[in-house]
Amino acid sequence: MIGHDLGGRYEIVSRIGGGGMALVYKAHDVLLNRKVAVKVLRQQFVNDDEFIRRFRREAQSAAALSHPNVVSIYDVGQEDETHYIVMEYVEGNNLNELIQERAPLQAEEAVRFAMQICDALGHAHQNHIIHRDIKPHNILIGNNGRVKVTDFGIARAVTSSTITHTGSVLGSVHYFSPEHAKGINAGEKSDLYSLGIVLYQMLTGKLPFLGESPISVALKHLQETIEAPRSINPHIPQSVENIILKATRKNQSERYSSAQEMLLDLESCLRTDRLDEPKMIFPTFNDMEETRVMPAIRGEFVTSQPLERNEQKAIVSDTSTKWADEGNAKKQKKWKKPLTVVGVTLLLLALIIFGFMWLLDKLDTEEVEVPYVVGMTLTEARAAFDAKGLRVDDPVTLEFHRDIPKDQVISQSKKAMRVKAGALIQLTVSNGPEMASLKNYVGQSFKAVKEELNSLGVTDTRIKVVEQNSEEAVDSILEQTPKSGELFDPVTAELTFVVSIGPETVEMPDLTGEKLSTARKLLKSLGLVLNEEDIFYAPSYLHEKDHIISQDEKLMPLDQVPKGSKVTITVSSGPPADAKTYVLNVRISPAVAGVASEVKIVYSDARGENMEGITRTITDTVDIPVTVMLAPDTVATITVSRDKQFMDTKEISYDELEAGTGTPGLTIPGEELLPPTQSTPDEQVQGEINGNNGESTSEGESEGSGQGQ
Known part of the structure; x- marks a missing residue:
């Protein structure tokens, strides 16, 4: 992703963070020439419609807000299968990093941060948007001290339906409100509860509830009481602790009614007259009615109709009916009830005192x-x-x-x-660093694996590559260390991959002009293959028989080719059948008899133009045979120079040889005999004459008798 131009406008510079749903990159907006942050949905979710909807909801939720403490949304788009959101880039750190480095924070600093977060939440709530994931990771602190709330990835409008999945709740469990942990719709007060937890963490350096699993932490939010912040950090003012205690009440009705109310309390909590205010006490909340004991009705029936004072009433029993005076009955009960109550009370007090004394004796330990x-x-x-x-x-x-x-x-x-x-x-x-299980990457593309490991937090400096020649595709992984399934720490572990760079290659030699036997040996030494069916023969004027005319254009000289590659060549079978050769005898004398002269003969024929045939130093008259080759309808030319001066030229045509008329030789006398440029027919000899007066020919000279063929 680094270096990619997203949407043709945003040049990705580096990765700056990431979460479970998306990765965040620093980018350069080439159109407006500014830094931006680009959030890109992880590749494993590009086919998940629910994640895509949630990703787009984040852009819609944040874009609906305009507040100095909310990260601004600039753009949203899609390129192929890459979904992205472009937002304001904040120079600084997130609050979680600040807590890890400096917690506990000073009360003044923590309250200042909380006020800005609360102000941002108030603006969101006024626009009917609940954040639902307030935590230090989503709070950015700029270098100028400005707080920015970001990541509205699971935010929702108050009037819309919940996006809680069946059987699961979205959000960060350590900052859950009790109602959020129950899986019911979270409202404005849920955001304030989460803010209270964040303020608690800033001032104490720890979270109020920890557990072995997310479920155990969620249950603690529901059931356990938060430990008083001042018991951990006694330097926290009582007024600030009261704000935390009120914001984190499990009963929503006991929390702040709105973000505005909490903001007003934060603004005044550090006043001198409030620092040592009494600790806030909350009534015990019990929504169950007290259990009552009802007397049993046995064998008596009492009429339910009202009776006059002193009026007698009938009491029906199992055996008989008795009439009694109501007034007398009341007088009898009047003294019995207090006596019974006093007696029972004294008995209970005695039992309690005895039990307490016994318990003290048992508990009186060192x-x-x-x-x-x-x-x-x-x-x-x-x-x-x-x-x-x-x-x-x-x-x-x-x-x-x-x-x-x-x-x-x-x-x-x-x-x-x-x-x-x-x-x-x-x-x-x-429990040590959180470990991850290494996948089996053998056979996969190293480039793709590297990007995946980068997303897990493994840096390039801790990924070592060993290149190896292999028949496997280039860039495919051959081996990995650690092995598949082993646990590793993404932040500190070093991983080694053996990566294929394809088969071993050799430099293709230039075979043109080489003898076939020589070429066979050379190709075999390089590990290249030359089969008989890959050797083609063709006539050639330029190349002698069994010499290579050309080689396969796909395997050109100096190319790096894999070992074992098959080579195709074309080999000369000799001159064409209709070609004719002729040996012309050149008789030449030195310019001055007895004085050395340098003779140079150049010829042009079917094999090429102006080819140097013979160079010789002579002191006496010699015969020099020159062999030329002619193709149909062509003319061969032989030019003789002596002491770098042109002496004579001779042309031989194919038609003359075909007709058998013969072509005489060429004679060039010395200066004492004739001018350098003249020769007489009588001094010329037939081309069939062979001659050599003992002078050696230079390389390239042909010897023998010349005759038309």
């Missing part, structure tokens, strides 16, 4: 100092607690952690305090 075990291994921590008579609350909480080794204690529930011997201490232990 107090011990809780050892600090953070940084120890779990085995060492258990040993330290055993030595003090304390116990580890099993099972321990396991968390993936990038920087803390596996089985090392990250935190403990109680420290720097005295507790009763035998008390349980909850430990959070590192």
Whole structure:
């Protein structure tokens, strides 16, 4: 993706982040000459209509908002199967990175961030949009301190139907509101709950609820009470803690009614008169009616009609009917009821006091100092607690952690305090970095695999490539280390791939003009194949018999060709059948008798123009035979020079040889005999004369008698 021009306008520069649904790249808008952020839907979701709709909903939701604390949407588009959103690029970090580096933050800074987030949420809620995934990862902090809320990927309009899948809930479980965890529609107050969790994390450096699985964390949001922030960080003002406690109430009616109300509280919470305000107390919420005990009606029946004062009433029993005076009955009960209540009360008090004294006696155990075990291994921590008579609350909480080794204690529930011997201490232990299972990449394209690994967080510097010649396609993976199925850490692991670069190649030699036997040996030494059926013969004026005329155009000289490639060549079978050769005798004397002269003979015939045939130094008259070859309807020319001066030329035609009329030789006397450019017919000899006065010919000279053929 890096270097790609998306939509012909956005030049992808580098990858800056990513989530479960999309990858985010830094890009350059070549049209407006500015930096932008481009969010690209992951390739595995391009065929998932639901993800595509959710991806487009993000663009629509964010584009409907215009606020200085909301990331602006510039463009949305699709190129082939690539769906993308172009948005404002923010120079800086996200809030999660800031928390990891500096938490706990100062109250003033955390409140300032929370106010800007709250302001952005208020604007979204006014436009009937619920974010539903407020978390530090989606909060960008610019270098100028400006907060930007981004990632409306699972936002929805209040009036639209829910996009919660059957059996699943979208969002980040550590920041879920209780109603969100139940899987019901989340409203404005759900965003405020998530903001309360974010503020809690900024000020304490930890999340309120952790667990071994997302379900266990969601259940804690539903059932457990958040630990007071000031118990973790006593420097938090009480007024700020009150805001967190109110925003994170499980009962929606006890939270802030709107983002505007929470913003007003944030704006004033750091005033001097509010810093030490009383801790906010919330009533216990119980939506079940109290159970009541109803008296049983046995054998008596009491009339339900009203009776006059002093009026007698009939009481029906199993055996008889009695009449009594109502007034007398009331007087009898008047003294019995208080006596019974007092007696029962005293008895209960006695039992309670006795039980309390017995319990105190049982609980009166020795107090011990809780050892600090953070940084120890779990085995060492258990040993330290055993030595003090304390116990580890099993099972321990396991968390993936990038920087803390596996089985090392990250935190403990109680420290720097005295507790009763035998008390349980909850430990959070590192499970090491989160590992991934390596797929089987053998046979796949290395380029595609590299992009996939980059998306998992594996950088190019930790991907090593070993190139190897192979019959497999170029760029296909032959071997991988680690092997398929092994666990690896995407952030630190180094991976090695053996990648095919195709078959081994050799440089194709130039075979033109070589003898066939020589070419066979050369090709065999290079690992190339020359079969008999790939050798073609053709007549040639230029090449001697069994010499190579040409080679396959697909395998040209200097080309790199795979070993084992078949080579096709064309070999000369000698001159054509209708070709004629003629040997012309040139008799020449030195310019001055007894003084050396340099003789040069150049000829043109069917084999080429102006070919140097003979060069010789002579001191006496010699005969030099010159062989020419003629094709039908052609003329051969022989030119003689002496001491670099043109002496004479001779033309021989194919028709003369065909007619058998014969062609005389060429005689060039010395200067003492005749002028250099003259010769007489009497001094010429027939072309059939062979002569050599003992002078050696230079390379290329032909010897023998000349006759027309």
